[in-house]
Amino acid sequence: MARYGKSAGTMVKSAMRRRKSGTLKSGRSGKRVTSRKQVIAIGLSEARKKDAKVPRRDKRPTSDMGGPEMAPHTPHTLGAPRQSRGTPRYPTAD
Numbered sequence: 603m604a605r606y607g608k609s610a611g612t613m614v615k616s617a618m619r620r621r622k623s624g625t626l627k628s629g630r631s632g633k634r635v636t637s638r639k640q641v642i643a644i645g646l647s648e649a650r651k652k653d654a655k656v657p658r659r660d661k662r663p664t665s666d667m668g669g670p671e672m673a674p675h676t677p678h679t680l681g682a683p684r685q686s687r688g689t690p691r692y693p694t695a696d
Contacts (some may be wrong), residue, residue: 605648607655614645 618641626635626644627686635641649656 604655605657609648609652609654610649610656613649613652613654614642616647617641633668645672 618627621635621641624634625672626641627633628635628640628644635644645654647659650659
């Protein structure tokens with residue numbers, strides 16, 4: 603049995619065409635969408651709003667689904683100045 607209905611595919615196809623023509627924009631910010639994955643997500647979301655046959659959206663956070671974990675904070679990412687690599691930090695007395 604099919605997971606997605608025909609109308610869901612039509613909505614995604616329509617979103618792809620709008621992306622190609624440059625008229626597809628994201629919801630809140632209104633920026634142009636360039637990511638193919640985001641276009642598919644928008645198309646499926648529009649299909650859900652029109653009660654097409656589309657599986658429910660997964661509510662789990664992305665880190666549980668194998669997405670990138672948060673990187674550990676290192677001093678240079680927190681605004682501390684980086685050390686230059688050319689000179690040693692503690693010069694030896696000659």
